[in-house]
Amino acid sequence: xxxxxxxxxxxxxxxxxxxxxxxxxxxxxxxxxxxxxxxxxxxxxxxxxxxxxxxxxxxxxxxxxxxxxxxxxxxxxxxxxxxxxxxxxxxxxxxxxxxxxxxxxxxxxxxxxxxxxxxxxxxxxxxxxxxxxxxxxxxxxxxxxxxxxxxxxxxxxxxxxxxxxxxxxxxxxxxxxxxxxxxxxxxxxxxxxxxxxxxxxxxxxxxxxxxxxxxxxxxxxxxxxxxxxxxxxxxxxxxxxxxxxxxxxxxxxxxxxxxxxxxxxxxxxxxxxxxxxxxxxxxxxxxxxxxxxxx
Amino acid sequence: xxxxxxxxxxxxxxxxxxxxxxxxxxxxxxxxxxxxxxxxxxxxxxxxxxxxxxxxxxxxxxxxxxxxxxxxxxxxxxxxxxxxxxxxxxxxxxxxxxxxxxxxxxxxxxxxxxxxxxxxxxxxxxxxxxxxxxxxxxxxxxxxxxxxxxxxxxxxxxxxxxxxxxxxxxxxxxxxxxxxxxxxxxxxxxxxxxxxxxxxxxxxxxxxxxxxxxxxxxxxxxxxxxxxxxxxxxxxxxxxxxxxxxxxxxxxxxxxxxxxxxxxxxxxxxxxxxxxx
Numbered sequence: 001x002x003x004x005x006x007x008x009x010x011x012x013x014x015x016x017x018x019x020x021x022x023x024x025x026x027x028x029x030x031x032x033x034x035x036x037x038x039x040x041x042x043x044x045x046x047x048x049x050x051x052x053x054x055x056x057x058x059x060x061x062x063x064x065x066x067x068x069x070x071x072x073x074x075x076x077x078x079x080x081x082x083x084x085x086x087x088x089x090x091x092x093x094x095x096x097x098x099x100x101x102x103x104x105x106x107x108x109x110x111x112x113x114x115x116x117x118x119x120x121x122x123x124x125x126x127x128x129x130x131x132x133x134x135x136x137x138x139x140x141x142x143x144x145x146x147x148x149x150x151x152x153x154x155x156x157x158x159x160x161x162x163x164x165x166x167x168x169x170x171x172x173x174x175x176x177x178x179x180x181x182x183x184x185x186x187x188x189x190x191x192x193x194x195x196x197x198x199x200x201x202x203x204x205x206x207x208x209x210x211x212x213x214x215x216x217x218x219x220x221x222x223x224x225x226x227x228x229x230x231x232x233x234x235x236x237x238x239x240x241x242x243x244x245x246x247x248x249x250x251x252x253x254x255x256x257x258x259x260x261x262x263x264x265x266x267x268x269x270x271x272x273x274x275x276x277x278x279x280x281x282x283x284x285x286x287x288x289x290x291x292x293x294x295x
Numbered sequence: 296x297x298x299x300x301x302x303x304x305x306x307x308x309x310x311x312x313x314x315x316x317x318x319x320x321x322x323x324x325x326x327x328x329x330x331x332x333x334x335x336x337x338x339x340x341x342x343x344x345x346x347x348x349x350x351x352x353x354x355x356x357x358x359x360x361x362x363x364x365x366x367x368x369x370x371x372x373x374x375x376x377x378x379x380x381x382x383x384x385x386x387x388x389x390x391x392x393x394x395x396x397x398x399x400x401x402x403x404x405x406x407x408x409x410x411x412x413x414x415x416x417x418x419x420x421x422x423x424x425x426x427x428x429x430x431x432x433x434x435x436x437x438x439x440x441x442x443x444x445x446x447x448x449x450x451x452x453x454x455x456x457x458x459x460x461x462x463x464x465x466x467x468x469x470x471x472x473x474x475x476x477x478x479x480x481x482x483x484x485x486x487x488x489x490x491x492x493x494x495x496x497x498x499x500x501x502x503x504x505x506x507x508x509x510x511x512x513x514x515x516x517x518x519x520x521x522x523x524x525x526x527x528x529x530x531x532x533x534x535x536x537x538x539x540x541x542x543x544x545x546x547x548x549x550x551x552x553x554x555x556x557x558x559x560x561x562x563x564x565x566x567x568x569x570x571x572x
Contacts (some may be wrong), residue, residue, distance in 0.1 A: 007449055009473070009474065010392055010393070010394065010474055011392075011394040011395065012398070012471075013388070013392060013474040013475060014388045014392035014393075015394060015479075017384040017385060017387060017388035017392070018384070018388045018389065018400055018404075019384045020379050020380075020381045020383070020384065020385070021384070021385035021404055021441070021445065022385075022400060022403065022404060024381065024440065024441025024442075024445070025403065025404050025406075025407045025441055025445075025446065027441070028415070028419065028437065028438050028441045028442055029406070029407045029410055029415065029441070029442055029443070030403070030406065030407075031418075032415035032418040032419050032422070033414065033415055035415075035418035035421075036414060036415060036417060036418055038339060039417060039418065051511055064340075093314065095313075096311060098417060099307060101304060101307055101308075103308075108562065109554075109555065110315050110318055110319050111314075111315070111318050112554075112558075112562060113318065113319070113551060113554070114318055114321070114322070116499070116523060116547075116550045116551055116554045117321075117322060117460065117547040117550075117551065118502060118503060118506065118520060118543070118546045118550070119503040119521060119541075119548050120505055120521035120522075120524045120525065120546075121325070121502070121521075121524060121543035121544075121546045121547045121549075122321065123538055124322065124524060124525070124540075124543055125321045125322075125325045125540070125543060126321060128328075128336065128337075128536055128540075129321065129324065131337065133319070133337045134337060135324055160417050163317075165566075167317050167318060167321075171318075175562050178393075193300035211527075213348065219312065222520075223483075224411070226572050227411060228411045229412060230413065230505060230506045231503070231505035231506070231521065232504075233507070234328070234509075235525065249411075249413050249506075251508065252413065253413075256416075256417050257510060262417050262421075265417050266417050266418075269328075269413070269414040269415070269416075272411065272413070272414050273409070273410060273411075273414045276410070277409045278411055280408075280409055295517065
């Protein structure tokens with residue numbers, strides 16, 4: 001028997017194949033995450049050149065930070081608004097495009113196209129269109145509505161950021177839903193029809209349960225994505241007016257790279273990580289409860 | 296022949312057309328307004344009263360825009376190819392090869408999905424600064440190849456390879472092909488749809504990167520497109536909207552054209568992967 005049995009060689013190939021991914025995530029994901037945890041225990045001002053161990057002081061500051069609380073509220077509103085609007089619009093569009101109708105491919109292309117427009121380009125265009133004398137208000141005035149100064153009002157700024165983001169990316173979820181809808185066996189609908197189920201009933205009792213794995217997938221992607229929205233905020237509102245659109249990630253950027261508080265910035269990063277991890281875990285657990293079957 | 300344009304279909308078309316407006320109008324407005332004189336940006340006209348193309352040459356005079364275009368393009372291509380390679384290898388090994396510690400290692404890699412790259416930007420900035428690599432493109436290339444987008448890619452590839460029928464590989468093994476040969480000759484060519492989806496995700500992610508460039512890069516000749524778009528200002532610091540829009544048009548339109556040409560493969564590739572993932 002030689003030392004290099006097929007089994008052993010196979011093991012070696014396995015390790016070699018995963019090595020780049022593994023070393024990469026150690027170097028650029030896991031070790032940096034550990035460093036973030038360490039930095040969060042230190043006072044670190046880049047401009048002042050200070051780096052000193054202060055234990056839990058940053059976390060005390062975190063708990064007392066009024067702006068952070070406002071930022072968490074903004075983040076929650078943003079995430080909730082985005083997920084609800086994105087998923088319901090994506091599902092509506094997918095259902096419409098799943099009808100037997102000529103030209104649905106064209107509409108699918110049109111709804112999907114903003115996904116491909118460069119993010120900052122898209123945001124710049126909306127920034128101009130949302131000005132008080134911009135196209136959005138121009139359109140509204142045709143309908144007889146006197147539009148507000150979208151980006152300067154606290155609630156309208158939040159609505160604007162959410163809507164701009166939803167229109168940009170809803171096409172992705174729409175495509176995923178469309179594929180899921182096309183996977184629902186047609187005989188199920190016919191059987192339900194014979195049993196006298198109306199359109200809404202068929203949608204609720206057949207479509208929704210059967211596409212629930214996709215609903216789970218898209219909601220995880222969308223929620224986690226909503227916590228990473230940076231460019232839109234930076235271009236549209238710079239977190240304003242006041243702190244009304246200062247989502248957590250923008251607050252992190254301000255603290256670390258505008259005010260140069262790296263230690264406190266790292267503390268906010270830890271918080272962001274905990275939130276993302278908790279949300280993902282909760283959603284993963286929930287799949288047993290309301291997802292009919294695994295994809 | 297039956298011709299049937301039912302009321303229901305008319306209503307559907309009407310609804311689709313109305314819903315289309317916010318998706319299509321911004322792009323239309325971006326392209327047409329980039330050819331308007333700046334005084335007309337805030338008018339409601341759908342077309343410029345006089346067409347001006349000088350904004351397009353101004354883009355190149357105000358910024359090293361050709362260089363910036365090249366920066367974005369070559370970074371996105373390298374990141375895409377690199378991610379495809381790393382993800383295909385790891386995805387294949389996690390799906391098809393049995394080796395000790397496999398599950399533990401897979402969990403380690405998957406944690407990357409839970410960590411948005413923004414969380415680790417402070418230590419990574421520190422790392423690249425100590426290596427003297429700030430204001431270079433290295434951080435924008437290396438980090439994405441191994442960070443969260445790559446983990447998603449590994450996951451997609453693994454799901455794909457798991458679904459591949461084992462008989463194909465067994466036949467190849469009987470013919471004396473080693474593991475690497477099976478991967479390269481059999482599995483990889485079959486995985487083209489999944490690789491395509493990975494390529495699209497990765498390219499767009501890199502192309503849209505904004506936080507990382509503004510953190511790492513400081514001179515205009517190193518900037519990437521998203522960052523460059525915000526830099527078109529007149530001598531008083533006021534933004535030059537029409538020039539901005541011309542630059543934005545040049546950033547967006549090539550990708551849109553490629554998409555329209557290849558849209559079938561594009562959307563179906565994505566949808567396919569979504570169902571499997």
